[in-house]
Amino acid sequence: ETGVTQTPRHLVMGMTNKKSLKCEQHLGHNAMYWYKQSAKKPLELMFVYSLEERVENNSVPSRFSPECPNSSHLFLHLHTLQPEDSALYLCASSQDHLVGQYFGPGTRLTVL
Amino acid sequence: QKEVEQNSGPLSVPEGAIASLNCTYSDRGSQSFFWYRQYSGKSPELIMFIYSNGDKEDGRFTAQLNKASQYVSLLIRDSQPSDSATYLCAVSPWSGGGSEKLVFGKGTKLTVNP
Numbered sequence: 001e002t003g004v005t006q007t008p009r010h011l012v013m014g015m016t017n018k019k020s021l022k023c024e025q026h027l028g029h030n031a032m033y034w035y036k037q038s039a040k041k042p043l044e045l046m047f048v049y050s051l052e053e054r055v056e057n058n059s060v061p062s063r064f065s066p067e068c069p070n071s072s073h074l075f076l077h078l079h080t081l082q083p084e085d086s087a088l089y090l091c092a093s094s095q096d097h098l099v100g101q102y103f104g105p106g107t108r109l110t111v112l
Numbered sequence: 113q114k115e116v117e118q119n120s121g122p123l124s125v126p127e128g129a130i131a132s133l134n135c136t137y138s139d140r141g142s143q144s145f146f147w148y149r150q151y152s153g154k155s156p157e158l159i160m161f162i163y164s165n166g167d168k169e170d171g172r173f174t175a176q177l178n179k180a181s182q183y184v185s186l187l188i189r190d191s192q193p194s195d196s197a198t199y200l201c202a203v204s205p206w207s208g209g210g211s212e213k214l215v216f217g218k219g220t221k222l223t224v225n226p
Binding site for chain 1: 116146154155156157158161200202212213214215216217218219
């Protein structure tokens with residue numbers, strides 16, 4: 001595996017389900033990110049994990065819960081989602097600041 | 113509220129022409145600036161970054177930064193149909209730490225006509 005991988009690539013879930021998205025980076029980076037991409041809206045940063053900090057976007061609902069067990073793996077746990085949470089969820093990684101982030105292929109989530 | 117503004121387009125240019133994509137940002141403390149290309153149904157791909165005022169060239173791509181005017185642009189020379197994509201401008205209002213908290217614009221859709 002190379003770059004940033006995400007599983008699953010597609011997910012359909014009901015509002016009462018619990019599921020998790022997984023991200024793995026093979027680049028040796030020290031920071032990982034979750035983004036949400038909805039139609040007609042800019043990419044929205046949800047969570048950041050780095051060696052020094054965990055940063056949350058205060059507007060992200062508590063039904064989204066991140067977990068970062070090590071510098072290579074990142075999870076996004078989902079529970080009791082709403083239909084408006086349907087979007088493309090992207091994981092990214094970077095090495096320090098100023099050098100740009102590298103994105104995984106994304107998980108297309110549909111909440112029924 | 114830190115904002116990044118882009119003309120949503122679509123911007124249509126003929127093959128071989130120069131495509132010019134523009135971006136303005138609101139945070140004067142922004143330190144680094146990125147251009148991403150996103151093909152339909154795919155994830156964003158980093159194509160250029162620039163930190164200092166002036167021009168930075170990489171192949172057919174040139175990024176231009178003017179911090180006084182809070183303006184960054186991307187020029188694509190000799191545009192090809194394969195350049196047809198949405199181009200995202202991202203700005204990093206770096207405030208310390210080892211991570212980047214990028215703020216993205218909505219993107220400009222570019223179509224290059226054969």
